[in-house]
Amino acid sequence: MTDAGMSWRNESLGARVRVALWLRDEVGEGGVFSKASIREAVKGTEQVDRRMRDLRPADWSILTYRDKPSLQPDQLYLEKIGLPIWEPEYRAAGLRQISAKTRRYVYERDGHMCRRCGVAAGEEYADEPGTRARLTLGHVRPHQSGSGANSEDLITECARCNETVKHLTGVQMTKEQVWDRIKELPGRGKRDLLVWMKADCRPLSAAEKAWGMYRQLPAAVREELEGDLETLMRR
Template structure:
């Protein structure tokens, strides 16, 4: 008997069938077979498999519950290369307890009713900021705290501080930022050097 595709595969197939079309979170969840963790599967497709799935954070014309895959081209993705040995070493070092809230592996989950606490590896310096999978950049965190970390955003900088950061950036980083802003707002600039 053929194995039924998982929710991540169903979501990917849905995006591929609707390439370039704006999809809502409700449509994606329905396509996933009703998976409660559909948003996590979308993040995995984007961050771990390199699919360019855009949201309102990437394009100004998208609403918070809208997503679009414009191309089947994939970009380099974060790898999940934490070995079993590293995982065991970090868990042992951290006493099999969450380094954020202190719950121990196997304890009753304070937020999950009948579930038990499960620990995962959390990065001290996020991979998107240059962190790696070395034991010194990893800590044991429970699933609740890890999800909370993913949902926590840095406070938005005010305009003065943001402009100061951009001014201090390298020319190359400023060009990358400009290209991203032009794409986000669907703008084009004419070359001012042409006369």
């Protein structure tokens, strides 16, 4: 199939290719669109948003309202069309395949906890009652095009932090606000924080690692362990 004959309406094409073609043909560089419009165009495809994000490592630049203040919260801006991933030679451009073995190793290495906010799998967010964490893998340097898929390139993140980091949203705090919080820490806290800053990660304690492992167990088994620990602590 030639480039000229390719269409985002062709359902036999992969979702990533269809999304790229839709952006090329219906939006164009400098165009504004919404997630709703792309979901409507590429119907019946799971995780269309993720397929769109998968274009970024292939040198596509798609901005959100946090990157471009003139946009509305539901709008996106196609700043640059990158590699033509609809062409066979570019089809895998930017894709980073993570093996099951590597995925399992990273989760175990990180104690089945988000290394950015510390939440464990299935744990309820303190600031979002009723919403429970789902773990995924992110890249240590998420905005570096072509980041590797080796364990040293990966970090366990909850889905919320993963999305936040990809779009550089974060908590909208100033340097001064963070510095004020740091200055309030006791001496030990400041020393620990400096170590974490230099290592660019927060080491997990033995209790935190056990907590992450505990969260992986079925609910009935967790209840048994809770009772076992209570019994042990009363001895």
